[in-house]
Amino acid sequence: MNIDATDRRIIAATSGGLPLAPAPFAEVANWLGLSEDEVLARVAAMQAAGVIRRIAVAPNHYALGMVANGMSVWDVDDAQVDLLGPKVGALDFVSHCYRRPRALPGWPYNLFAMLHGSTREEVAAKRETVAALLGPACRGHDILYSTRILKKTGMRLSGEG
Amino acid sequence: MRRAPLPPDTLDATDRAVLNRLQEGLPITHRPFAEAAESLSLSEAELIDRIARLREIGAITRFGPFYDAEAMGGAFCLCAMEVPPARFEEVVTLVNALPEVAHNYERTHRLNMWFVLACEKPDGVTRAAQRIERETGLKVLCFPKEKEFFIGFRVTA
Incomplete structure (x- = not known):
């Protein structure tokens, strides 16, 4: 999709979130000197094109008790990773699951799956579930826990083309 | 951002229903909250107040559009560095100073950042990674997404 300058202004104005008001798109329109109908049409077009995944709340996993979040990484046979990846992604404790390139020699892992739970013991048990699912196609795995959030911002756009 | 769990009785059943429902997405209409409120048996004003309170207490981090940078012709890339512990805070400052750095986590591994x-733009990733290498003198490993198997986790509150 081609994003024009007006779309960019809408994105920049809403990247921190929408106003909590009965007619939030009218408020955004007001900030930008546009009509509400134009903002609605542009936001709908961006959602249809996949530029906007959805308009929703982002829950804080930590506040909701999911304080142990591990990035599990797996060295999976290249011939089988595309078959097994969706099965790992379908587990209800996996939030994101991607295939990524290895960085040899130090990093042999090509499948990344974020595992969530309330304790590290719980996450470790979930890691075993993933290991069992991958079976002999997996040659090695590791898990990296986050110990500190160093930065977390929404995507920033400069507003320029 | 709040990293500690909320005390057990902070959220009532309605808060939990709001959290579960509003992860699914709101319609793009003149009164989006009114439609969602109806499915929760709340008034529009009650729903807006609930969301505001959930944000205030840190149960949600934001409310609004989730943008996909790649669909806009942009690019995301996960990167990692092995930062000597003695230099960690200095390197955090250098890395976080780049506006292209959206999230940054310390992790338990030799690759600790x-x-x-x-x-x-796609070439922005390479340029930002090279700039971080120049400014820190450390190697940046790039792990671009080759295939997305799943995204869209919902937390059951």
């Missing part, structure tokens, strides 16, 4: 670069 993991961050996401979010750029408007």
Whole structure:
């Protein structure tokens, strides 16, 4: 999709979130000197094109008790990773699951799956579930826990083309 | 951002229903909250107040559009660095100073700093990674997404 300058202004104005008001798109329109109908049409077009995944709340996993979040990484046979990846992604404790390139020699892992739970013991048990699912196609795995959030911002756009 | 769990009785059943429902997405209409409120048996004003309170107490981090940088012609890339512990805070400052760094986490591994670069143009990732290498003198490993198997986790509150 081609994003024009007006779309960019809408994105920049809403990247921190929408106003909590009965007619939030009218408020955004007001900030930008546009009509509400134009903002609605542009936001709908961006959602249809996949530029906007959805308009929703982002829950804080930590506040909701999911304080142990591990990035599990797996060295999976290249011939089988595309078959097994969706099965790992379908587990209800996996939030994101991607295939990524290895960085040899130090990093042999090509499948990344974020595992969530309330304790590290719980996450470790979930890691075993993933290991069992991958079976002999997996040659090695590791898990990296986050110990500190160093930065977390929404995507920033400069507003320029 | 709040990293501690909320005390057990902070959220009532309605808060939990709001959290579960509003992860699914709101319609793009003149009164989006009114439609969602109806499915929750709340008034529009009650729903807006609930969301505001959930944000205030840190149960949600934001409310609004989730943008996909790649669909806009931009690019995301997960990157990692092995930062000597003695230099960690200095390197955090250098890395976080780049506006392209959207998230940055300290992790338990030899590769102890993991961050996401979010750029408007694909070549922005390479340029940002090279700039971090120049400014820190450390190697940046890039792990671009080759295939997405799943995204869209919902937390059951």
